[in-house]
Amino acid sequence: MEKILVNIDFKQDSAALLTKAARLALQHNARVELFCCCYNRSIKHGYLFDKAEEQKAEHAYVRQIESRLEALCQGLQVEGVEAEFDACWNRHTGEGVVRKVLRYQPDLLLHPVAPHSRIGHYLFAPVDWQIARKCPVPVLFVKNTPWPDHCRIVACIDPLHEGDQRALLDRELLSRSRGFVGDEFTELRVLHCYNTLPHEAIFDEHVVTDYEALQDRVEKTHLSTCNGILEEFGLSSDSYLVDIIKGEADLTISNYARHNQVDIVAMGAVARSVLDRWLVGSTMEYVVDHVDCDVLIVKHPDFVCPVAE
Template sequence: MDISKILVNIEQGADSALLLEKALRLAEGSGAKVELFCCCYNASLRNSYLFDKAALSHAEQAYQRHIEAELEPLTTPFKELNIEVDMDVCWHRHQAEAVVQKILRFGPDIVLHPVKQHSRLGHYIFDQADWQLIRECPVPLLLVKQKVWSDGGHVAAAVDPFHECDLPAALDHMILEWARRMVHALEGDLKVMHSFSVLPHSVIFDEHLVTDFESMQHTVRTLHVEALAKLLKPYGLTTDSPAVTLKEKETPQAILEYVDEAHIDILVVGGVARGMVDRILVGSTIERILDDLKADLMVVKPPGFVSSIDHNG
């Protein structure tokens, strides 16, 4: 299945040039329809009309028309390439909820969402809306950073055939399928990476385990290679392919190193719901890499995922 609808979340007042450039490239390569969406809200305006609902409604509509007028010029590059483009503005206090509700109405295949960057430090700011979207977005979510894609898009799928992070078995295939779709749209190349860690020798105290340590390392490595080979077979790839990388280290560190070494533009990963206690204790891979990752991150949910945000909010 190809990409037929793209939703682009425009943040009011933000520089959206690179976000739109990436949306344009994806739409041009896939032939998808694009919808520019902006959730606007002004607390001062709302507080000015707390006791006059009719006047507040009129003010909200006028404010939305003002935002629509600002968005209109952004559609021009799409129209010049005969890409079907539309825009939608809504008044909502909570951006993530508004975006998910829009997704449920519009039915896009993918959502592009910008993440903010500090101008001097080079680090990214992830607010509550970002994390809520990562958790709740029911379709693949592309977190777009201020980093230009290369001419031939380098797309990598980060897979976990052992499902050590509670990933449903079907999720790896979803990750690979979406990586292939992005490669097709960008006329790029597909890469695959998997990381695993063997228990370090320094933490083994039992004398029998010490004796068998090298054997254990070999066994674990072999099992991971075999599982990865089985996963990749339907895609015409093998573990010996130059496009496939295995790293023997903790996943967050392995991913960050790999993205730098392979000059990845888009990293496709799986996103699963986690309980609050688990997130506090060990964190998730996404939380541990997102700020330092020098690539855009695409988060894919497992089949059957249902957002807790309903259609009407």
């Protein structure tokens, strides 16, 4: 990890965000750039007939934001972090942040996240979800919960996902999660959740009579598939760092994070249609909304960013 981009939202408290950015930067000897995508509706609509004055007002507003970023930068530099800052004028914050990512090419984006309204996140696509869906580099959604001296990160893998037969996303997820691990800094755990066919959903009498055998085959398939990936990272399902649990992914991950004092949940982002998200929701969105810890979102290696620089 060489470059970290931190998205600053001055409507939120940035103390926890900057503390975590500094900790990661010092651990990896990485550079940090603070970025703010700013826009003021009053300026945009206050100079309808004077374009030159409107541009002057925009530049003055951006300079104000830059001065605030510079002050935050100086705080990081005092801690020994190599830090810079940048600001741009863009009414579409999500795309503005993604375009900055395309220009700066960071290894990680830190983004502050606040609670969402369920209607808002489906109909109006808040900035958080736009960034989660479109950002080509891993995104760490940062909350105000502080990190302890010894952090715990759990990578949530799904090697039997039908859209990723070679489990490339899980390998990328484990690699990125391992990148957070340092001496006395982070413990990496692995979680896999799976479902089996409910007994009441089986209508074939031959299958009903052999239901336990069917369950056993499903469990063995999940175990063997997980182990095939885990052994590449020196792990196995027998390790105390690995948990394979039967249950719905969204609820299981949220409960696991709460009961195991997890500090970062790492998940792969899987593309879904708007209709799918409206009808069945998204595991990623549910987890981000329902855990108190930070959430790391990792894209598939073949992901193509839909935003042009």
